[in-house]
Amino acid sequence: MNSDQVRQTYLDFFASKGHAIVSSSPLVPGNDPTLLFTNAGMVQFKDVFLGMDKRDYSRATSSQKCMRISGKHNDLENVGPSQRHHTFFEMLGNFSFGDYFKEDAIAYAWELLTEHYKLPIDRLAVTIFEKDDESYDIWVNQVGLDPKRITRLGPKDNFWQMAEVGPCGPNSEIHWDKYPERGVDDIIPSLQADDNRFLEIWNLVFMQFNRTQADPDHTGDYDDPLPAPGVDTGMGLERMVSVMQGVPSNYDTDLFMDIMDATQDILKHQDAFREENYVAYRVIADHTRAVTFLIADGVTPGSDGRSYIARMLIRRAWRFAHKMGVEQPFLSGVAGAVIDKMSAIYPETRRNEDMIKATIENEEQAFIRTMDQAVGVFEGIVSDMENEKRDQMAGEEAFLLRATYGLPFEITRDLLQERGLELDEVGYDAAMEEHRRISGDIADDFEDVSVYQDLLANLRRAGTLPEDGVAYDPYDYSRFNQETTVLAIVKDGAKVDSLEQDE
Known part of the structure; x- marks a missing residue:
């Protein structure tokens, strides 16, 4: 079957x-x-x-x-x-x-x-x-x-x-x-x-x-x-x-083989090279599957919460490809293979295909522009670690790489593990909390929904919103071009009166 x-x-x-x-x-x-x-x-x-x-x-x-x-x-x-x-x-x-x-x-x-x-x-x-x-x-x-x-x-x-x-x-x-x-x-x-x-x-x-x-x-x-x-x-x-299917690994099933075959066609790799780099191929297939569905469900790459996960997955997949010599964006093509494989049962992927591909390519390009600088800073920190005879990167250093240079925590950890080095995760957590305290940003892993709950209650009390709420289709991205009445605007977890273009 x-x-x-x-x-x-x-x-x-x-x-x-x-x-x-x-x-x-x-x-x-x-x-x-x-x-x-x-x-x-x-x-x-x-x-x-x-x-x-x-x-x-x-x-x-x-x-x-x-x-x-x-x-x-x-x-x-x-x-x-x-x-x-x-x-x-x-x-x-x-x-x-x-x-x-x-x-x-x-x-x-x-x-x-x-x-x-x-x-x-x-x-x-x-x-x-x-x-x-x-x-x-x-x-x-x-x-x-x-x-x-x-x-x-x-x-x-x-x-x-x-x-x-x-x-x-x-x-x-x-x-x-x-x-x-x-x-x-x-x-x-x-x-x-x-x-x-x-x-x-x-x-x-x-x-x-x-x-x-x-x-x-x-x-x-x-x-x-x-x-x-x-x-x-x-x-x-x-x-x-x-x-x-009688295979030893989930990655040997048609769920992944079709995606990895498409990746090989796009990158023009020989079979032996693909076999030698099987971990990279699996990561690319897994992460591209995940981010294709995340974007189809309305999650776009960003710096916090769910958006951070989308960004991290794209950048981590591309970094594994870069280790194989890839220099140009290509993951949108892999996403096309995911959509071909999955759209019959999950049609939202096909409906949003153009947006999915464009979002992935834009994120790849942004990472390509900043990766050399980020890795350069990383190498400088590792050099300091060697001079100081320490085998653990400080949490503040890892947070600097993420916050200033766009290098996700997970990629920093990968780079360190490849060299037999460690990362102070407790210190990273502390640096993250301190950043959130100073910036007033309360949304990292979870979104603060109290603003939405208060807004909903106020709209209902004012008689602006019916008791059963408003109709909303999470897959109908054509709604962005519809004429409608704006009841409220929320930006970065707070109610605002207006937005500028491109915000």
């Missing part, structure tokens, strides 16, 4: 089980201002699970665009060298809002995997929460799974909670056996040790309780049964496609 078939098989299967197919929400969460990016399929259903929203369906399925990258505290350095790490990924999921529960959720998962994806049973194993006898009984007595393929694990691995108090419950993970030759008797020890024999492909979360007070030992003494238990499952598309 190709990736489109894997995705569609999932959605069609759950549609046949009475689930509404719900479109992916944008990468910028509309209902959770504390979240930098949408990072799971359940984000758009969070208010439904909390009982604050009511939909006209009680079961749903989706393929959700996700980003798991939060400022500098992330696994970014693993993107490329790792077989599985990505900044952007798709999460397939099925959800029950007080409808079905464990029995059906487990049965659906097993039917899809073994009858539709046709995965052999002797390559599958599951984990459950150590106290979840109900799930164990379903797996053994209803599904018929050999108990030797079921591992009980503690709350760190198999218990989900939204916060210290509130909705929570056990989960059951389904794993693919990469090394079945190690035998059945090794399954439980291997899953307990997490020794790389297995690849997790699906997580079934059973929201069963309301935790009334913190319970770090998971005694269950403060867990009241929810009146309407829910199901929230997540299957990483990239991982599932790697299993279905």
